Amino acid sequence: MPARLLLPLFLVPALLVNLATFLAPMLNLAMLSFREGMPGGSIGTMFTWATWQDVLTDPYYAELVLWSVALSLFITVLTLLCAYPIALFVHRAPERWRNLLMVACISPLLVSAVVRTYGWLVILGEHGVVASALQALGIAPPRMIFNTTGVVIGLVEILMPYMVLSLLAGFGRLHASLEEAASSLGAPPLVVFRRVVLPLTLPGILLGCLLAFVLSVSSFITPKLLGGGRVFLLATEIYDQAIVTLNWPVAAALSMLVLVIFGLALLLYGRAVRAVE
Amino acid sequence: MGRLAFTLLVLVLFAFLLAPVILVFPMSFSADRVLAWPPSGFSLRWYGAMFTEPGLMEAAWNSLVLGCVVTVLSLLVATPAALMLARRRFAGRDAVMALLTAPLLLPTIVLGLAMLIVFVSYGLVGSWPGLVLAHLLLTLPYALRVLSTALSTLPATVEEAAASLGAPPGAVFRRITLPLMLPGVVATCAIVFLVSFDEVVVSLFIVGPRLVTLPVALYRYVESRTDPLVAAVSSVLVLLTLCVVLVLDRAIGLRRAVGK
Numbered sequence: 001m002p003a004r005l006l007l008p009l010f011l012v013p014a015l016l017v018n019l020a021t022f023l024a025p026m027l028n029l030a031m032l033s034f035r036e037g038m039p040g041g042s043i044g045t046m047f048t049w050a051t052w053q054d055v056l057t058d059p060y061y062a063e064l065v066l067w068s069v070a071l072s073l074f075i076t077v078l079t080l081l082c083a084y085p086i087a088l089f090v091h092r093a094p095e096r097w098r099n100l101l102m103v104a105c106i107s108p109l110l111v112s113a114v115v116r117t118y119g120w121l122v123i124l125g126e127h128g129v130v131a132s133a134l135q136a137l138g139i140a141p142p143r144m145i146f147n148t149t150g151v152v153i154g155l156v157e158i159l160m161p162y163m164v165l166s167l168l169a170g171f172g173r174l175h176a177s178l179e180e181a182a183s184s185l186g187a188p189p190l191v192v193f194r195r196v197v198l199p200l201t202l203p204g205i206l207l208g209c210l211l212a213f214v215l216s217v218s219s220f221i222t223p224k225l226l227g228g229g230r231v232f233l234l235a236t237e238i239y240d241q242a243i244v245t246l247n248w249p250v251a252a253a254l255s256m257l258v259l260v261i262f263g264l265a266l267l268l269y270g271r272a273v274r275a276v277e
Numbered sequence: 278m279g280r281l282a283f284t285l286l287v288l289v290l291f292a293f294l295l296a297p298v299i300l301v302f303p304m305s306f307s308a309d310r311v312l313a314w315p316p317s318g319f320s321l322r323w324y325g326a327m328f329t330e331p332g333l334m335e336a337a338w339n340s341l342v343l344g345c346v347v348t349v350l351s352l353l354v355a356t357p358a359a360l361m362l363a364r365r366r367f368a369g370r371d372a373v374m375a376l377l378t379a380p381l382l383l384p385t386i387v388l389g390l391a392m393l394i395v396f397v398s399y400g401l402v403g404s405w406p407g408l409v410l411a412h413l414l415l416t417l418p419y420a421l422r423v424l425s426t427a428l429s430t431l432p433a434t435v436e437e438a439a440a441s442l443g444a445p446p447g448a449v450f451r452r453i454t455l456p457l458m459l460p461g462v463v464a465t466c467a468i469v470f471l472v473s474f475d476e477v478v479v480s481l482f483i484v485g486p487r488l489v490t491l492p493v494a495l496y497r498y499v500e501s502r503t504d505p506l507v508a509a510v511s512s513v514l515v516l517l518t519l520c521v522v523l524v525l526d527r528a529i530g531l532r533r534a535v536g537k
């Protein structure tokens with residue numbers, strides 16, 4: 001047989017893995033949200049809107065979704081504020097320093113989320129680094145883990161490398177000469193930042209915010225460990241419904257909601273990018 | 278804002294970014310029974326405890342084997358697909374690429390749940406084939422991307438020259454394409470191994486009572502207890518990761534590998 005006809009077969013293994021682990025399971029998940037969860041983990045066989053009705057009308061879920069989105073937006077803004085100076089510094093650094101700084105920014109990405117979250121338990125815990133420093137200063141340390149504060153601090157740190165990378169990818173148009181030109185014409189530093197630096201770096205900011213928001217909405221390990229089971233978010237609720245309560249249809253419907261939130265975020269991002277250009 | 282103030286701010290932010298990874302090292306030498314800073318004394322007891330903690334070494338071994346199996350399978354599955362996608366123009370090429378890299382864009386919690394539900398009915402939950410398949414889904418997009426980037430930077434003309442001189446396709450691949458794309462293959466191995474070795478969310482859904490990976494074991498440990506044991510394991514893991522990253526940097530440079 002001529003080799004040319006055999007070539008499409010090269011794609012078959014990859015497509016088979018994709019079908020078995022992605023396409024079929026995702027379609028099945030979407031269909032499952034139209035079944036009914038019975039007590040004890042069994043699943044109804046009939047098509048029903050009941051699960052969606054439940055998820056969309058129960059104030060508990062509405063609050064959960066709004067709270068997850070609001071907290072993720074807050075975390076995204078904080079991450080941007082923490083990552084922007086770093087990205088600007090790395091972008092302006094001389095060539096030989098830049099590689100080292102980049103490695104410092106990227107290396108946390110290569111460490112498991114469990115390890116980094118554990119690191120925050122060491123720092124923020126009851127007898128942790130921050131608490132003992134505050135005590136030495138004579139200040140009673142506030143509770144910093146097993147609440148929203150801990151989750152926010154941990155997630156901001158975990159998302160920072162993604163934000164720095166996105167910002168740097170969008171900083172290509174920012175040249176030192178432009179800033180120098182503006183300030184030599186008499187613009188004070190804040191005006192230079194607002195009128196020159198910020199507009200030029202806006203594409204990077206948008207990309208970084210999209211990524212941080214999407215990762216924050218779907219984050220699971222950090223809210224679970226730093227929240228100590230007391231911080232309820234969409235992703236942790238999906239896990240609890242799937243593994244603890246064994247209500248797969250509700251878990252499936254909540255998963256679809258996460259995908260809808262992803263889609264909306266992408267849509268907004270696309271609009272914002274077009275508005276900028 | 279002065280230049281000095283800006284540099285100081287950046288230093289503080291860098292400290293914030295790197296603090297959790299760096300602080301596990303001094304904590305791992307703690308002599309205390311609980312997580313407390315500063316440690317009242319230093320010892321190697323928690324490094325010793327790594328070997329006596331039930332199930333931990335077995336989980337580490339499982340993760341190591343899983344990482345190696347997934348790396349080999351990812352290469353075997355992704356290389357032909359990357360060759361096809363980078364070297365041939367065919368209808369639906371972009372759609373195939375989008376489908377194969379789509380799992381990277383979706384939340385792992387949703388992917389894990391979707392696989393759990395399907396895998397349950399085939400008895401794949403808590404089994405080696407189930408874990409390998411689940412990890413392949415997550416590693417294939419990385420492997421495809423890195424390999425097809427490596428291929429697209431190679432000039433196809435060298436392969437055409439070899440073929441026009443009468444080399445059969447297999448020989449062209451073995452003697453020309455493979456050696457030229459070797460840095461890409463090494464990078465793929467490093468990235469795929471790290472992704473598999475660190476993966477926790479999808480694994481949480483697919484592991485069973487008798488088959489647990491290291492990140493899942495650590496997650497469960499931290500969820501129930503906080504003592505310096507995990508700091509010792511983390512220190513070892515960070516050093517191992519550093520070794521893999523050095524291999525990666527030698528092969529193609531870190532910025533290119535993580536960039537696109």
